[in-house]
Amino acid sequence: MPFQLPISRRKFMQSASLLTVGLAASRSWLPDALAAAHTRLPLQEFNYSDVSLASNFHNKQLEETHSVLMGLSEDSLLKPFRQMIGQRAPGDDLGGWYHYDPNYDWHSFDAGFAPAATFGQWVSALARSYAITGDRKIRDKVLRLNRLYAQTISGDFYENNRFPAYCYDKLVCGLIDSHRFVGDPDAYGILEHTTDTALPHLPEKAVEHGRDWRPGKDESYTWDESYTIAENLFLAYQRGAGERYRALGIRFLDDEYFDPLSEGRNVFAGRHAYSHVNALCSAMQAYLTLGSEKHLLAAQNAFDMLEAQRFATGGWGPDEMLRAPDSEDVASSLTNTHNSFETPCGAYAHFKLTRYLLRVTRDARYGDSMERMMYNTILGAKPLQPDGRTFYYSDYNFQGRKVYCDHRWPCCSGTQPQVATDYRINTYFRDPRGVYVNLYIPSSVRWTQEGTAVSLIQKSSYPFESVVQFEMTAARRQEFALNFRIPSWAEGGSISLNGKRIMAPLIPGSFATVRREWKTGDQIELALPMTMRLEPVDHRHPKTVALLCGPLVLFAITSTPPVVTSRQLLAAKKTGNQNWQVETATAPLHMLPFTAISDEQYSTYLVVS
Ligand SMILES: [Zn+2]
Numbered sequence: 001m002p003f004q005l006p007i008s009r010r011k012f013m014q015s016a017s018l019l020t021v022g023l024a025a026s027r028s029w030l031p032d033a034l035a036a037a038h039t040r041l042p043l044q045e046f047n048y049s050d051v052s053l054a055s056n057f058h059n060k061q062l063e064e065t066h067s068v069l070m071g072l073s074e075d076s077l078l079k080p081f082r083q084m085i086g087q088r089a090p091g092d093d094l095g096g097w098y099h100y101d102p103n104y105d106w107h108s109f110d111a112g113f114a115p116a117a118t119f120g121q122w123v124s125a126l127a128r129s130y131a132i133t134g135d136r137k138i139r140d141k142v143l144r145l146n147r148l149y150a151q152t153i154s155g156d157f158y159e160n161n162r163f164p165a166y167c168y169d170k171l172v173c174g175l176i177d178s179h180r181f182v183g184d185p186d187a188y189g190i191l192e193h194t195t196d197t198a199l200p201h202l203p204e205k206a207v208e209h210g211r212d213w214r215p216g217k218d219e220s221y222t223w224d225e226s227y228t229i230a231e232n233l234f235l236a237y238q239r240g241a242g243e244r245y246r247a248l249g250i251r252f253l254d255d256e257y258f259d260p261l262s263e264g265r266n267v268f269a270g271r272h273a274y275s276h277v278n279a280l281c282s283a284m285q286a287y288l289t290l291g292s293e294k295h296l297l298a299a300q301n302a303f304d305m306l307e308a309q310r311f312a313t314g315g316w317g318p319d320e321m322l323r324a325p326d327s328e329d330v331a332s333s334l335t336n337t338h339n340s341f342e343t344p345c346g347a348y349a350h351f352k353l354t355r356y357l358l359r360v361t362r363d364a365r366y367g368d369s370m371e372r373m374m375y376n377t378i379l380g381a382k383p384l385q386p387d388g389r390t391f392y393y394s395d396y397n398f399q400g401r402k403v404y405c406d407h408r409w410p411c412c413s414g415t416q417p418q419v420a421t422d423y424r425i426n427t428y429f430r431d432p433r434g435v436y437v438n439l440y441i442p443s444s445v446r447w448t449q450e451g452t453a454v455s456l457i458q459k460s461s462y463p464f465e466s467v468v469q470f471e472m473t474a475a476r477r478q479e480f481a482l483n484f485r486i487p488s489w490a491e492g493g494s495i496s497l498n499g500k501r502i503m504a505p506l507i508p509g510s511f512a513t514v515r516r517e518w519k520t521g522d523q524i525e526l527a528l529p530m531t532m533r534l535e536p537v538d539h540r541h542p543k544t545v546a547l548l549c550g551p552l553v554l555f556a557i558t559s560t561p562p563v564v565t566s567r568q569l570l571a572a573k574k575t576g577n578q579n580w581q582v583e584t585a586t587a588p589l590h591m592l593p594f595t596a597i598s599d600e601q602y603s604t605y606l607v608v609s
Helices: 007-021 032-040 056-071 074-084 119-133 136-150 155-159 164-182 187-201 230-238 244-251 255-262 273-290 293-307 329-336 343-361 364-376 412-427 566-570
Strands: 051-053 428-431 434-437 443-449 452-460 467-474 478-486 494-497 500-503 510-518 523-527 532-536 544-549 552-557 573-576 579-582 589-592
Touching: 051 412, 056 119, 056 136, 056 412, 074 119, 074 136, 074 155, 119 136, 119 164, 119 412, 136 164, 136 187, 155 164, 155 187, 164 187, 164 230, 187 244, 230 244, 230 273, 244 273, 255 273, 255 293, 273 293, 273 343, 293 343, 293 364, 343 364, 343 412, 364 412, 364 478, 364 552, 412 443, 428 443, 434 443, 434 452, 452 478, 494 510, 500 510, 532 566, 544 566
Parallel strands: 434 478
Antiparallel strands: 051 443, 428 434, 443 452, 452 467, 467 523, 478 510, 494 500, 494 523, 532 544, 544 552, 552 589, 573 579, 579 589
């Protein structure tokens, strides 16, 4: 594919072509100039099993989502696949979006909207869960599900399906994860059969939301998301599923969207939010797989455009729509909708996008963005329920509440279990010189540094306390770098080593690097002062503000938001581990982080006088 390669971006291309020719080649022959480019190689992800989390919030979400998935009957999971191709389909119907109804009328928007659409995501989440826990019961379930699914592969599934590309994309994800994490020896054979069967029912190229491409079908058949599928196709190619997946990835790149973005033109207005942020992950994979500079630029520019229209929580896309730059829409949404941010799907796409961008650029602001979204949206989502009740929208209305979606088993029931597995791979990254600590979550990580077994334990009550402690274990003394993300709000931070302050002040919005010879017992203490600050919903509404403490948005627990001043908000006092209080002219105002809210009415934004 003939990509434009501006000279000014040559540095990036060196790293990209190094990646493309393969990391297997020994570095010893590289001349110094090229070895320098090595520092520009993308950071590597850790394996799921290299990181363990000791955080209740994160572990509970994983346990809850995965007990739901493990409890689903295999006949129920296979039922819509079997029904859609005319096979006998015993077992209970899961209902909700998962249900198949040949006479489904989309105007009712009721049960039957997207039969079997979450199957591939659930297989993927189970495979990742096995990578974390090593629990044989999970592995056996994945192997059984893939074999049962393989008996249902038929063109009729795609013909009778509103979302052939969406379903195919999730099935690809489930199968490549089954191959990689479960070692399913049949996964790529099943993937080949799936691809051969699906392709005649997919469009020739990426078709944008709302375009008619299948004759004789109603409007709901134009809501498929073929413009998002390149990412998993490129991943299939990278993981050895075959050359055809590289070609398919290129075929489905949505350049109608990426071309203007790469030139800095904002084409967000009116586009479906989650799927178009998810599509940016395909642009990042086009960069990582093909070395396409244009697609990296598209994703970087789009991230900036998204930052300019996000809420203080990190969420975006009220009523599932991206908005024109500088419009009134985001501020208006605080009164005219409760569907503020499609949380599990949006967080899943956002974490992937920022993970790719952080790995490629090493820019700490992508880590800041992940952290903001994690604490203020998905980590506070209501738990997935065995009957399919799912948390879908975060509500930033002045009269907000946490509620379950009206529909059972919606799209977000597919992504929430995947998000729950992936906190591990968001927390730490590495390069040949050492490790990057991106998120501050009680955890441990282990790796081998130039032949030395090393592990790092992280302890803290962050973000409810400002100090994070690390303890090193190394099989022998070993030199390497530890890089700590210093959030952009953390003015006046410091790092101490074995009780002695070694770095202060730290530069907010960067990674602070400590390179030395490490030994067992070394203690690092990172202090990140939790700055209180106000963030307006946009520059036109400077008096409509959210209160933040470090990475946390503090939500006002009230049914009638009172009149307050900026000064009163900024003087909020911590009254408990996860409680704050603001004194107002009338009554004290109770403030909570999203993770501490249950059913109380709240307001994300307050209007200051
Ligand atoms: Zn969703």
